Amino acid sequence: MNKNFKKWVSIIFIALFFALIVFTILMNVTATNSNNKAKNQLKIQQEKLDSNKNNYQDKFNDEFNQYKNNLYKSKDAKLSSITLNNENYSKAKDSLDKFLSSYFTYKNQKTFNERKDYLLSNDLITKSFANSDKFDSPKDSTGNSYIDASGLTSTYKGNSIYSNFITNGKGSISVYALVTFDSQYRDSWVSTATNLYKIDYNMENMKINGINKISTIENKGTATRSN
Structure with a gap:
């Protein structure tokens, strides 16, 4: 069991x-x-x-x-203008920033001359602009380089860009730019200037075709050492 x-x-x-x-x-x-x-x-x-x-x-x-x-x-000219202006501005600003930064920066005659080659190689300016008097080297009374003789340098500081005319994206747009830069002679004097420029910008090839100074807005000089 x-x-x-x-x-x-x-x-x-x-x-x-x-x-x-x-x-x-x-x-x-x-x-x-x-x-x-x-x-x-x-x-x-x-x-x-x-x-x-x-x-x-x-x-x-x-x-x-x-x-x-x-x-x-739109048949409303204000609406159409604002829209086109905003688009033109955004397309142009990058190229204009690069152009202005290079154009207003040099430390001697050599780097002054190199600006044109840089801008051309990066497709930022047209050949006609590159061959204009805007890239001519300033001369002193003896015919030599004024930049090297005076020790002139230029340092780009910034810009404010405002588009002006309206286009369909295939023509040119005129742009106003407030540009601030320092100019220095040897080590004794620095001048900070803000100038108003009118820039011819081609919307089709996205290149700058010219720049002209309109006026000086502000110019301040500062001595960096006593002579």
Whole structure:
């Protein structure tokens, strides 16, 4: 009796043990499937969000372009002018910044001459402008370099640019620029000037075709050492 009882207890215990193992395996499989299902659902939701985001972005771009085109075609001259001016300004500003920084920076005759080559090689100015008297070297009374003789240097400090005329993006736009730079003779005197310039900028080839000084807005001199 006792032997049969122990035998059945052992059988039941082993059966329960295997049942527990099977149950654990089934639970793990179920959990894995649930996790995979949850991951797939999250992936699908993320894809939908990305798709909606792209659709909204495309819709926004389409509406913005339509709005911009409507402004261009507007019979209201003020709306049309403001829109075109903003676009012309943004296109021109990078080229104008690079041009002005180079044009108003030199430390001797050699670097003064190198400005033209730099501006030409970087497609910032036209050949006709490069060959104009704006790049001529100043001479002293003996015919030698005034820059080297006087120790003249120029250091660009900054600008404020204002577009003037309206174009369709294929012609020239006249730009007013307030340019600030330092001029120094040897080590004895520094002059900080802010001048107003009118710049001829070609919207089609994105190059500067000329610059002319309009007036001096401010000029301050500072002695750096006593002679």
